[in-house]
Amino acid sequence: MELILELIDIFVHLDKYLSIIIERYGTLTYAILFIIVFLETGVVVTPFLPGDSLLFAAGTFASLGALDLKILYLILSISAILGDTVNYWIGWYVGPKIFHKEDVRFLNKKHLQKTHDFYEKYGGKTIIIARFVPIIRTFAPFVAGIGAMTYPKFIAYNIIGALLWVGVCVTAGYLFGNIPIVKNNFSIVILAIIFISILPGIIEFIRHRNMRLSDEAVKK
Numbered sequence: 001m002e003l004i005l006e007l008i009d010i011f012v013h014l015d016k017y018l019s020i021i022i023e024r025y026g027t028l029t030y031a032i033l034f035i036i037v038f039l040e041t042g043v044v045v046t047p048f049l050p051g052d053s054l055l056f057a058a059g060t061f062a063s064l065g066a067l068d069l070k071i072l073y074l075i076l077s078i079s080a081i082l083g084d085t086v087n088y089w090i091g092w093y094v095g096p097k098i099f100h101k102e103d104v105r106f107l108n109k110k111h112l113q114k115t116h117d118f119y120e121k122y123g124g125k126t127i128i129i130a131r132f133v134p135i136i137r138t139f140a141p142f143v144a145g146i147g148a149m150t151y152p153k154f155i156a157y158n159i160i161g162a163l164l165w166v167g168v169c170v171t172a173g174y175l176f177g178n179i180p181i182v183k184n185n186f187s188i189v190i191l192a193i194i195f196i197s198i199l200p201g202i203i204e205f206i207r208h209r210n211m212r213l214s215d216e217a218v219k220k
Contacts, residue, residue: 018057022066030071033058034079041083041138051134052169059173072170080162084127084141088154091145124149127157131165 022029033054040051055076062069122129127149130140144154 030075034075037076037079038083041080042086055169056173059170060177063174063178076166077162084158087141088145091142124157128161131161
């Protein structure tokens with residue numbers, strides 16, 4: 001419970017924590033951001049790490065001159081591409097064994113199935129769309145590696161998705177992060193970004209739930 005509360009605090013007060021990291025570590029901040037984005041996209045058991053909100057916060061500090069915008073684009077794009085690539089090959093290597101097991105420690109099979117259904121609906125575009133959907137973003141390359149997509153096709157979507165995701169989120173932070181109303185309500189903005197990010201998943205959940213209830217009503 002304490003860990004969950006700490007994670008929530010980090011998510012909500014990213015400006016405070018990122019400010020401390022920049023002040024304490026200087027240029028090493030780029031390496032820290034690289035690692036966080038890599039883990040969030042490349043390790044299937046860490047979907048809880050900040051993604052969209054972290055990029056937005058980084059863009060905000062770039063507009064203040066605390067971080068270099070061009071270096072951010074480069075470092076974070078490479079990290080996102082490498083993260084998905086590693087995740088793909090993990091899925092290729094261990095995925096088939098894991099997917100057919102009933103219980104897998106540290107891995108939520110419901111998330112795997114949800115991501116698989118995502119592929120069924122959106123095909124290869126899943127890799128691009130998933131970049132903007134927390135949890136799905138982490139599981140999409142893993143499921144692709146299991147057999148949903150060939151690597152040449154995957155790497156093309158991977159690069160496009162990474163560049164779009166980093167570009168949109170960092171640029172949004174750079175352009176809007178220091179507008180007084182945003183700056184004075186940064187925590188609310190971060191929560192709004194998180195909510196908007198998971199909104200497609202909520203809509204999809206409600207849609208599937210309504211379809212299931214309709215099917216059950218018809219059977220009765």
